[in-house]
Amino acid sequence: MTYKERVQNLKKHLDRMILELPEPSHFELSQNAFYTTFLFVSMLVTGLLFAASMSVEELSKPEPQVSVEEMRLEHDVRKMVAGYPIERMMPYIVKQDKTTAAFLVGIAKKESNWGKRIPTQNGRDCYNYWGYRGAGSRGKAMGHGCFGSEQEAIETVSKRLDTLIGDYRFDTPEELVVWKCGWTCSGHSAKSVDKWIADVGYYANQIKN
Structure with missing residues (x-):
């Protein structure tokens, strides 16, 4: 799977998480919503870093050499x-x-x-x-x-x-x-x-x- 495909899959997964967030009341986030949002952001950053590292690893693989x-x-x-x-x-x-x-x-x-x-x-x-x-x-x-x-x-x-x-x-x-x-x-x-x-x-x- 390419870097772009991994990022797209990750975003789809995180979008589903956003839809599951509780509705805010009077524009105030509940404590659970706050932690859920924090978790969402953490997972997003971690996922992007992981995808980026995988992409770098793929790019660093040596091409077969022909003498x-x-x-x-x-x-x-x-x-x-x-x-x-x-x-x-x-x-x-x-x-x-x-x-x-x-x-x-x-x-x-x-x-x-x-x-x-x-x-x-x-x-x-x-x-x-x-x-x-x-x-x-x-x-x-x-x-x-x-x-x-x-x-x-x-x-x-x-x-x-x-x-x-x-x-x-x-x-x-x-x-x-x-x-x-x-x-x-x-x-x-x-x-x-x-x-x-x-x-x-x-x-x-x-x-x-």
Whole structure:
């Protein structure tokens, strides 16, 4: 409730109190009327001071700060993914570490064309644009995780990427090919592995550099 609304509500309440005051007799206030008037004035002053203090408190709340780095990241990513389904995930992507965000974009391009080739469940989007194979809150669909929301998808996939990048120090497409192959690429052709590295690297590096 705004300051103006609080004051208006307070005045309405006090107006009702005024109507309940006893009628004066021969222009002399009775003792009860005097105390009631005094109470009314006290409550009015107290209420206005309280409303004013609440307004000051609201005004003093800091506005959410957006860093220059975050603004630059959003600009770079949005320019690349404009018009693709992944664009709706922008508010969550830009909150990630820059390297993680870069691979979120690069891997999503390779695995789903930024959300145009996706697993679905009962006709609903699973928000899995990265070929992530772990279960989501909606289980699995078509062999891949099925998430309940865009936010859940970014948080889950980012957490996995953070582990690979932060704990294992895998911060290049050549190292992060484990996303495609697992710990060995023996079951994949060299051509498909090289293509994955090249495609993911092309888009990720545009964000990283």
